[in-house]
Amino acid sequence: MILLGVVLALMVAASVHDLMSRTVPDGYAVVIAGLGLTAALLGVSQASPLGALFGGLAGAFAGVLLFLFLGFGGADAKLLAALGLCVGIDGIGPLLFWTAVAGMMLSIAAMLRSKRELAYLPAITAGLAVFMAWPNALASLAGVGNG
Numbered sequence: 047m048i049l050l051g052v053v054l055a056l057m058v059a060a061s062v063h064d065l066m067s068r069t070v071p072d073g074y075a076v077v078i079a080g081l082g083l084t085a086a087l088l089g090v091s092q093a094s095p096l097g098a099l100f101g102g103l104a105g106a107f108a109g110v111l112l113f114l115f116l117g118f119g120g121a122d123a124k125l126l127a128a129l130g131l132c133v134g135i136d137g138i139g140p141l142l143f144w145t146a147v148a149g150m151m152l153s154i155a156a157m158l159r160s161k162r163e164l165a166y167l168p169a170i171t172a173g174l175a176v177f178m179a180w181p182n183a184l185a186s187l188a189g190v191g192n193g
Contacts, residue, residue, distance in 0.1 A: 049085045050178050053078050053132050057171040060125065064167040070121035075128045082131030093134025104138045105130025122166050129174060137177065140184050145173030 060074040079102070085091035086098035093101055109123030126145075130138045149169035156164040176183065 049081060049091060049132060050174070053081060053129070054171070054174055054178060057125070057129075057167070057174055060121075061165070061168045061171045064121070064165045068165065070119075070125070070167060072121070072124065075121065075124035078125065078128035079131050082128060082133075086131070086134070091132070091134070092137065093132070097134035097136065098131045100135040101130035101133055101138045102127050103130070104135060105142075108138075108142055118166060122170060125167065125170060129170070133177065137181070140181070141173055141177045143173075143184060144176040145170050148172035148176070 056074055056078055060070050063074075064070050082091065082093075082098055082102070083095075086093050086095045091098060106123070106127035109118065109126035112118035112126075113120060113123040126142075129141060133141050146169075149166060152164055152166070152169050156162075180186075
């Protein structure tokens, strides 16, 4: 959980940078990816090394699709891949779900303000925060594992 706390702090900083300048330095993705891989290799992550690798690949795949077809920024795609390394294959689905929910809320707010573009990194950060606060939320909401 300490790992994800550090990652969340980095994501908040990246989000502020994105909101202020509409750019995100690659260093954020590199550091987050490095933390995720290192934690998995040292056994202090919720993901095994293989789970982290597959989580990173799934995050990269989702990020590339969103970049190619829905106007996601390159930094957003890179950070999804890096976050996948941190949360692993079991965590990337819920993280993407909560990111989509946050993104929908940001999109509605942008439409109400007649904005055509929005920084999406805050939605990814909010998705990570919800995932951290309630990691089994989707299973609980779906009634999976309740007996």
